[in-house]
Amino acid sequence: MTTLEKNQTPVVIDARGPRFSAAITVFVLATALVTQSLPLITFQLVVFLIGATKGPQFTPYAFLFKSLIKPRLKSEFVPEDVRPPRFAQAVGLIFATIAVAGLLSGATIVFTVATGFALAAAFLNAAFNYCLGCEVYLLLLRARR
Amino acid sequence: MAQTTLVKSFLPILIVLGSAAAYGLWYQKSRGKIQAKAISGKALTASIIGGDLGSRATLVQFSSAFCTPCRATRTLLENVVADLSDVRHVEIDAETNLELVRKLDIRSTPTTLILNSSGLEVGRAVGAPKRDQVFAALAAIK
Structure with missing residues (x-):
C-alpha cells in the first residue's frame, strides 16, 4: 500500500482525451492496414512515440482534442491518471515499430499482424473504454519474474 | 488483379475488428x-x-x-x-x-x-x- 502511495504521481489528465485519440488512432491504423502505407504507419509510430515518452496529452491527437473537441463537450471533466494511457501508447509503439520493420523488410505478414494488434487495442479502447494496462501489465509481470 | 489485392488487404481488418468487437462485448459484460x-x-x-x-x-x-x-x-x-x-x-x-x-x-x-x-x-x-x-x-x- 505504501508503494502504491509513493508511486502516485499528481499528473492527472482528462480521460476523454485518450479515448478521442484512440478513435483517431483506429481510423489511421485501419487505413494503414488496408493500404499498407508506410507513411501512415510511420506517422502513427511517431504519435505513439510522443505519447509514450512525453505523454498522451502531448500528441497531435490530444492537441486536436483540446482545441476542437473539448470546448464543444457538455459532459464533465473526467480525471484520469496519466500512467495507464501512457502505458497503452508504449504498447502501441512496440507494435508500430514491428509493423514498420515488417513493411521495410518486405515481410508484409509481420506488418499486417502487428498493425492488426495495435488496431484491435485502439478499437477496444475507443469503443469499450478498454484498459490495456489493467489487462496486460500484471500478466507480463507474472510471466517475467 | 487490383480487386484481388483489395480483398487480400480487407480480410485482415475484418478479422481484427470482428474479433475485437466480440472480445469487447464480453469484456464489457464480465468486468x-x-x-x-x-x-x-x-x-x-x-x-x-x-x-x-x-x-x-x-x-x-x-x-x-x-x-x-x-x-x-x-x-x-x-x-x-x-x-x-x-x-x-x-x-x-x-x-x-x-x-x-x-x-x-x-x-x-x-x-x-x-x-x-x-x-x-x-x-x-x-x-x-x-x-x-x-x-x-x-x-x-x-
Missing part, C-alpha cells in the same frame, strides 16, 4: 461482475493481506499503476466500508506482491476479493464492481 465462489482453499490472514480483517467481511482490492478503474474502485469501496463497522477494505499493490498475486491467481487489476469473517474467499470481482452488487454480496455474508 465488474461479482462472481460467487464456493469456499475452498486456505484462509487469508491479516499478516498475508497486510491489514486487519473485518469482523464480518473484508474487501481485498488488488491494484496496479497502469490501471484507470483502480482509483474509482478504491473510492467506491472506501465509501462502502465507511458506513459498515464490521467490513474492512484493504488495498494491495499487485506489482510488489507478485507471490500473493500468483497464489490467488489474480490476472488483472482491479480485482477485488470478498472474504468472510474467517478470511475465506466467497466471491471476487474482476474490474470495477458496482455499488449495489457489493452491498448485495456483503448482505449474503452472515
